[in-house]
Amino acid sequence: MAKNVTAVLTIAGTDSSGGAGIQADLKTFAALGCYGTSATTALTAQNTTGVQAIHGVPPNFVVEQIKSVLDDIDIRGIKTGMLFDSSNTHAVASTLKEHFASKGRVPLVCDPVCVSTSGHVLLHPDAISTMIDELFPLAQLITPNKAEAEVLLKARSLSSEITTFQGMLAAAQSLLTLGPQAVLLKGGHIAVSLADIGSVTTSAGTSVEVNRDFLFGENTEILQLAKHSVGDDLIVDVLCHQTQHGVNNITLYPRPRLQSNSTHGTGCTLSAALACALGRGTALVEATAQATTFTHLGIETAAPIGQGFGPLNHLHSVSRLVLQPRTPGNPFPLTRKLIQGTSRVWKEYVQHDFVVQLGKGTLERSSFLHFIKQDYHYLKYYARAYALLASKSHDFAPILAAVEIVLHVSRESAMHTSFCAQWGITKDELDTTPESPATTAYGAFLIDTGLQGDTTKLVMALAACLLGYGEVGLWLKKEAEKPNSWVKWEGNPYLKWMQDYSGEDYQNAVRVGLETIESRAAADPPSPARYAEWRAVWENCVRLEKGFWDMAMNKL
């Protein structure tokens, strides 16, 4: 189940249209498997075409929200976004400062949101100083874009205009002097070439590394075959932090610029993803790689939503599971789904007229004998299929488990022989009875499935026989226990057969079989395609089982 979930907090404004702000943060947290909480600093009426209205939240209520969260939940990472005004910024900073002082610091990512893409002021100008003075010293990382970096630098009368890639590197280092432990200066507004990256010059006391996740690594000429090579219009995010020895450590994150209108909330998404990664304890350089990749893929895989600049696809790296989780209330989700999905043919199998007449004791002796003789042939296929399963297995435990079943089937066949003797059928007659097409179809299908797929597919093929006979045995026994039952138990010529399949021995095997397929499915949850394969194999076997009893009834 969901253990050790990392809880994170966003302190930001809302975006009614769901692409930015707290909404983008919560979607990012969910997509990355973190537990999301939030404190709202301002509400916006907003969509993909712009911001229509803003409603600021009173600072004392911002504090109330943050305290409600921090007092109750073990928050491991925090991000701030739109803080709206100076009093809210002060309220946030002082609340976090107090919390860090009493409970210890957690990674804080400050996205210094100032102005929306559409030009709406999201942070009152007088709040800039408050943010720098009070919030930055608490921050592990700030994540300004070009415009925000320029505003911040200008507020401290530092050289602020950023027009070149080299200028970005200087600005990032300059921003570091404003107090945060690290700066991620986002590069969306500066065009960079591979050559620019190669020719980066660094002053003394600076080291530069390049993250190559979006470039081609060494020894990957073949991956460049398809002409998807990285061009010269790169976006480069610049991460800068100071080492213990006072060296400015710069990491560059180049990636291809995407031609896309799905960019609403990019900055929110990035800082939210950073809060998740840092909150999980991922080191800064790797956390930045994960967060920039997550954001890039969100843009690249987005479907158009809205009339303007649409939201990212936050869900690009999650998929819906086909099977429900295995829980105490539903310990057999795969088997249930298989049976529910094939309920008509499953019923035709487990409540076959052969079974009903056998239960009543009215089944023609010749039908039963025909069945028993063919079942003897079938058991040979069944044993071979488990031997094949053993040969395909990788570890002693599954090898031995499969071979145990071969031995069990072999003993069962010996009992078959003596059982048949009681009905006047000799071993010789068993061996020389020609195999019916229904027997060959079922048996050969097991072997073919085993040769063709992996071990799990073979296990699925073997399940219909094991589980179905268990179902028949339990059903007949349960019916027999009812008053005035249609099932004749004592004195039924087929009593031993009913006893065998409803008995503890066989039902134990059913339990083991259920556990085997359910634990395989839980350990390696099937994709839709893989589940469809399993289901097809299961359904085919259920049909073949029904066909087997048709054969017996009709003595085919």
Next chain:
Amino acid sequence: MAKNVTAVLTIAGTDSSGGAGIQADLKTFAALGCYGTSATTALTAQNTTGVQAIHGVPPNFVVEQIKSVLDDIDIRGIKTGMLFDSSNTHAVASTLKEHFASKGRVPLVCDPVCVSTSGHVLLHPDAISTMIDELFPLAQLITPNKAEAEVLLKARSLSSEITTFQGMLAAAQSLLTLGPQAVLLKGGHIAVSLADIGSVTTSAGTSVEVNRDFLFGENTEILQLAKHSVGDDLIVDVLCHQTQHGVNNITLYPRPRLQSNSTHGTGCTLSAALACALGRGTALVEATAQATTFTHLGIETAAPIGQGFGPLNHLHSVSRLVLQPRTPGNPFPLTRKLIQGTSRVWKEYVQHDFVVQLGKGTLERSSFLHFIKQDYHYLKYYARAYALLASKSHDFAPILAAVEIVLHVSRESAMHTSFCAQWGITKDELDTTPESPATTAYGAFLIDTGLQGDTTKLVMALAACLLGYGEVGLWLKKEAEKPNSWVKWEGNPYLKWMQDYSGEDYQNAVRVGLETIESRAAADPPSPARYAEWRAVWENCVRLEKGFWDMAMNKL
């Protein structure tokens, strides 16, 4: 990519602690693959122990938010939660009424949130009438719990106390007269037994059905083996809607009561899940089944968060993908991950000293001849492995594709023979040269992998040879094209070998091979366990390739 995403809207209050309200709604929307938008009616400072403070949002700003969303985004389903007061309730109802009148109705689920579990008033009492009069007529469904149902019925002077299961059925029908198209009366506060469900009596003009998702279906005796049978402490949600013929159609949704403290936001989650299902066009009865199951599993799989009644696990039915999505910027995510994950040994293979000396033209003739003779043996395994792949394939296209490669390898072996003749090696010598252990190891591993796993696993095993020789060919050619290259091209005794593997023919095969493994991985995204298997096979083959060249260099 993310196509045809269903967009939904929640109009509700926030929960700073993330378990209820808009936060629960957005998490539910994300988990169910819908695009979430929101309009905030009130902010709460809240956690798992209770509600600490509430800040109402002015009605005109609630309207602004709803309009920003509806004017821009094609919303297919809407839910309302906490509406706070009468003026906000009126504002929401009139805005939706106007929108439905101009753009057509979409399913509206009204969760009539009144009072928090901890006793905090979330809807001013004077808003009840507004909700009934103005919002209910717009709603496809309302989802009250027992307390809310009683408040609603009392407000209209209807018999309101609900103490029995039979009373729930009456109340649900009574609520229907308040104006919504359907009522889902939640049963969390009434204990029901299976016998109660069996003995439901209905008056004339009413029909009752039972959803059996949480009960055991027909013919599933074996699933009840594990003593997880449904007990007598059931929760039953009651869905009631009127058919065209004026019949009250009741559906019961029984499920086992869970002993859990993770119930914060249950109602929000349920109504959000209903908005998703109805927004996708799912019929009401099935939508309710999906939403109640989603919510039940959210409680059952929740990890403890917070000190009080913790949130549900909204992410129980999604999983993180191992591979990045296949995008224009990263068309080979599987191959990249395989190579990056084995970069050291991959480099030892594709830049092996054998390759370097071959490029320089300094490779000992005897090493090359040893290699060529062993390669001849290896190609037999390689052809057999593709024949095995054909025999395991299910359709003519993959059968023929595999057989084409067998034919290609066979022709290659003929060229091998004539090529060897130039070096003075007869066909007879080729055939009688003993197989080196490195050749047997690699060849037999291919066959074993093919016999043991599914076709995709075999394709992974075959990839290291195909892609590695392609990489070697391209690398040598690229190096040779550099000025003053260390690679000797013209006059190199091994020129033909270099030309073959860098040539268009072979590189086309590499492209086809890349497309094959990438499209298989994209169509059937691997679970972590399955990816680990692929990676192990890949890495083993890369090592065996390196071993093959070690053998040639050392003439083993």
